[in-house]
Amino acid sequence: MPSFTDPTPLLTPGRILLVATAALVTVAMMPCFGILNWLAIPVALAPASLGALGLWGCRRADPALGLQPAPFLGLALGGALLALASALRLLLGAGVV
Secondary structure (H helix, E strand, O other): OOOOOOOHHHHHHHHHHHHHHHHHHHHHOOHHHHHHHHHHHHHHHHHHHHHHHHHHHHHHOOHHHOOOOHHHHHHHHHHHHHHHHHHHHHHHOOOOO
């Protein structure tokens, strides 16, 4: 089984997904585009899971690498908050009945 030693390659795709998700959630907050929230929730969970995987990798990584967990924490919390915002918009807009 390969060793997971450096989680930094997860940062760039995670940041790209987080920006794309933020744009999707912003468009989905408009009144006529609420159906996009159904798409935004699973898309928002992708950067959240990459952030969680990066946090796990930072904990297991070699201390000599000097990895900081803050960017991964930002990905995890940002994705989770965007998913929560989309879920709340669905609940308030009667998208979930």
